Amino acid sequence: MTETRPLRSHQRTLRDLVAAIARGEAAAVTDILAAVTPGGGKSLLPVIAAAELIAAGRVERVVWVVPRDSLRLQAEEAFADPAWRSALGHGLSVRAADNEPDPCRGLSGYVTTYQAVAAAPALHLAEARAHATLLVVDEVHHLPVPGSSRTAEAPDEEAEAGAWSRAMLPLFRAARLRLFLSGTLERADGRRILGLPYHPGGAGRAPEIDLDAPGFAVIGYSRSQALAERAVLPVSFGALDGEASWLEGGRPAGEAPRVGPHRLAGGLRETTRPALFTALRTGFARDLLGEAFHATRRIRALRRAERGLEAGASAPGLGKLLVVAPDQASARRYLETLQGWMPGPQAERDVRIATSSIQDSHAALAAFRLLPEPAVLVTVAMAYEGLDAPEVAVVAALTHIRSRPWLEQMLARATRVDPQAGAYADQQALVFHPDDPLFARFREELETEQGSASRPRQKPAVTAIRTGPLPWRDEPPPGITPLESNALGLRYAMLRPRPAEEGPQPKPRQGPAVSLDAPPSLTERVLRQRITAQVAAQAVEDEAAWQAPRGGNLAHRYNAVLKRVVGKERATMTLAELESALAWLERNRLSDHAHLLDGDARYAWSVRRRRWGGGLRQAGGPDGRLAITRP
Template sequence: MFRAHQDAFGQLCFEIAEGKITNVRSIICSITPGGGKSMLPVIAATTLIPAIADKVAWVVPRRSLQEQAEAEFATGRSRDLLNNRHLIRKTTGEPDPTRGLSGFCTTYQAIGANNSFLRDDFDQNRYVLILDEPHHVEEGGAWEKALEPLVKRAALTVFMSGTLERGNRKKIAFLPYGESMNGEIVDLSGRTGAAAIQYPRGHALFDKAILPIHFELMDGTAQWIGRDGKTYGTRLSQAGKDTAEAIYTALKTEFAVHLLDECTNHWLEYRTTHERSKMLAVVANIEDAKKYVDHLKRRGVKAAIATSDNSALATKNINRFKEIGTRNAIGCLVTVAMAYEGLDVPPVTHIACLTHIRSKPWIEQMIARATRFDGPAGPWEEQMAFIYVPDDRLMCSIIGRMQDEQIVAIKARMEEDEAEEMAARMIPDPADRRTITPVGSGALTRRWSRVGSAPKSETASEAPADRRTPSQHEAELREQIQDYCKNVDALFFSRQWGETNKRVVKTFGQSRLHMPLDKLQKVMVWLEEYYPLGSMTRK
């Protein structure tokens, strides 16, 4: 069974192959992290070869993703679903990249180092060029210059990413931009000549392609000596303009260990009923990674490290992390940048965020490591991603923006501080904070926030006594249902206003105006179950 974006992409490729669409040279695929974009290159190969192309070239940001790309063609579900017989191979810069196969996979780094033989190959063959996570390619940068000859020669270029923005706010190369209320963003309207396919979080949750997220936000105190020699102190959640210093201090002192232990404790308890569960700790640097691995080992946790400074060891430990039930398997992996992309381990259920980075693309990619549905772990309704993060305003801003994509309200505190959060979206470079001296920190309270729908097995806390009359309750429910239907129309049915209401009437056989209270409640439950838009609460 194909997901909505896979089906839409396949149909678009089919119409291009049939000659029904002739004016499209590029396709932009905005797919939420974990939504399943890795099948799109296979769909392109099976649909467009030999009609408009001879081969595919899949460009990825990391070597670990090359292996996954090869595997997607060779052993992925596409072999059966698409009757795929195409194979590709990974290459890092040698001539004749395909070696008689249907294509190749390389990295942006390899193309940036040498693209001369690729230009010749693109002249001799019609290529579908697939740029995976193109936000790595900055407009005006060296990689854009290296890729430009290939983009010009390609029969079709496919851009596919879950984060169509860069952490430094600069533009992504080759993509069209348009004005919005939040400044310039990638134009997905299709008016620029590039076709666009979108698969946001709401759609992925509806398809049960990704898991709901349970956030544990931990507040704490931080104390540091500033560059002026004065001592400062604050709570993370109330740091305001000092948020960057407070986060840096907290993650360099006792608070970080406490957050790691809280995540570890929950994970160890969770594993007693979910044996496949894995935990990921994401830290700021290699020094911290080594420290936390030692800490976990002292607790009896089988943990290992995976950092880019030793790629051979990292690959070995990631493979051990993927193993289930073997003597060599490890339950917890501590990593730095490698958690960003290229780590596809569906059994990951817990993440401890011990990094100061507050870039929205980076954080979303990190969170996506735990939102993969793990088939052998049981039904979707019984799975959940648990993310432990510091309760600072920048992190809350990112969580809130994720909620925006699901058309839900953000926390009142974030709305009150919107202007400040917009100005402080990015943490300054760590080098700018070397003039402060962390003194100490302490963990205080925790609260939870859920993105997506809750598993059916969870029960809600007891509600306070309801003083509304039945008529008031019915009126409020009708209004809630009406608002919910409009949101579903916008998110799931491309603003076909009234479509959701028609489905309600068809399912329940009655207009809401004539429904009793208990039936209105059933309608609301049915809507939330079949069209989950997400919820957000705290304790």
């Protein structure tokens, strides 16, 4: 039976807005900003908008642009989810596209990345101009307004961000309607965000988003709203204090003085960053990692016991651990540490790493999201933003970054409600982190905004929108050599909203998770693999039965025959065309159509006469073309 899922308040608001646009009652609206707290369910918003607007004929297709390749499959899944298909009454599909011609392939749209648009801007601009397009700009804060920087930025990051913005701006202008999505509407460099209207900033103040700009509609969904609707989980923090020692940089070898030990919590302000930098790369990191690892084991053991599963049994909904490392070298060390705490076969199955330098990172991310195992994922930045993995119950925040947007995104990996983990009241996000003053300040701000702190708010927040300069920078301290560190004490704190009226307790879902329909890009891949296998099988059979000349690459020639039959390369076929080609192969022999290669020297066999077994022989005609004859 298909699961029934209720729409959240921001999702209902968007549905009502696009319905009004479809009816012509809000035709002046051309830009929609959905400022949704991380984990609050913004990935459904493009589905809601596309289903309503395409059905009404206001747009012809949806183009969804995401910041990373790992998010493309999640966007496909949002459209393919059978529960939402039933709830919204839509039959739309989109595909994860690369920079190849016809990215839609007959579907209702496609998903691509900022990098892909920057690499082939003319391709995507031509698509947007040829069709009335709903342009979905995911995590729009990745796009800065060129020339709006108030702080220094690394040259490579500046170049990449500028290239993305320059490539996306023409798409903004060509699209019929734009839907901007973000969980954090601020940038660490203080720059304005492309596509959003701003009030001019006053003296000493940062520009603020103009919520009343013409043609601009804003839908907000704050963390306090999400908690009230049970759309996200409350967070428990495990703050681990420690002390660290390091060598001061800028001195000749052997003369650098030893500094410390200094505490993380309650230490001097000038020692906080070097102490944290050292702690994340020495013994303290192992101690915090151990706390998170054993907490995850306890959660999984408890849930197994509740379900009557044997120790070590694998099942969905048991809970997983996400480890966020400060850099790739540390991530590899953390991986070795975690695997060292397990037997060999279990370590290979349960712990994976996903960083930009690892070849199978996207496969590791997909397995972590969609399969019961692996249960532990180590990453640096690939999974901190947008990773839709509701099974994450524990996060080990072994990162030096302390900007609020970054930390909110990281916390959101654990605050998603897992429908397979039982009742909402029995779930909880657990985040282990160093007990430094900068993280404590972030927690204090979060508590104040969601209404759980005892002191009143200094300034009311506008839904999920928050602008203004950041209170700290992200750069690690330069010129120090970490020596050693150790943990001193662990304290827990629950971040909860104030008590409120609670609705009926949702019933725990019984049975296995609802299986998603296969996303189009995966279906395409499977069909191409099946076609390849069919072609190879026919080639092997024909060579074995002497139905074709041996030597050379017969499968390569048969692939060329198939291309002549269907008139198209497999890489450019639509789903329907791939299915048709596979069906043709199941009914026909490629050897019967070898004449389609006549006259093409690339596929001609040697004209040298050669006798075959089985009564066939090959001969070259007077024009050098292939001739296969039977006696």
